[in-house]
Amino acid sequence: MDTTKTQIPDIEKMPESCPVCDMMITLGLGNSICQSLPTNERNKCHQLMKPLEDKKSSAVDTLASILVELGDEQMNSSLDRVNSIIWQATEKAKSILISQGKLTKEGLPIEGR
Numbered sequence: 854m855d856t857t858k859t860q861i862p863d864i865e866k867m868p869e870s871c872p873v874c875d876m877m878i879t880l881g882l883g884n885s886i887c888q889s890l891p892t893n894e895r896n897k898c899h900q901l902m903k904p905l906e907d908k909k910s911s912a913v914d915t916l917a918s919i920l921v922e923l924g925d926e927q928m929n930s931s932l933d934r935v936n937s938i939i940w941q942a943t944e945k946a947k948s949i950l951i952s953q954g955k956l957t958k959e960g961l962p963i964e965g966r
Contacts (some may be wrong), residue, residue, distance in 0.1 A: 875912035876905060883919060885931040890923075898923065 868874075880902060887898035901918050904910030910918075920928060950956040957963060 872912070876908075879905060879912035879915050882928070882931055882935070883915065885934065886919060886923065886927045889927055889930060 883898070883902045883905075887895050887902075890898055898919070901922060902915055905912065905915040916928075947956060947960050951958060951960070955963060
């Protein structure tokens with residue numbers, strides 16, 4: 854298993870525990886992983902998330918099951934996609950805030966606003 858993309862979260866910056874948030878994030882990531890699989894493999898993947906949907910498994914246990922069954926290549930690909938979407942959204946928000954006069958062209962806050 855390739856762990857080069859795995860980052861240990863900064864515990865001090867982690868928000869308070871939110872099991873529902875963890876479940877939603879896991880379901881989103883899990884569905885992304887499943888959709889990237891060949892059509893004939895998607896049902897098996899979705900079945901791995903069923904215990905989480907039924908609140909019989911945790912987010913961590915569900916992702917571990919997906920990793921064990923499918924490997925990490927699909928997960929890393931989905932995480933790359935998530936990071937790309939976040940980056941694009943950040944750039945778009947920055948552009949909007951610059952056009953509204955709330956940020957400088959360099960993306961820095963304008964003092965006094």
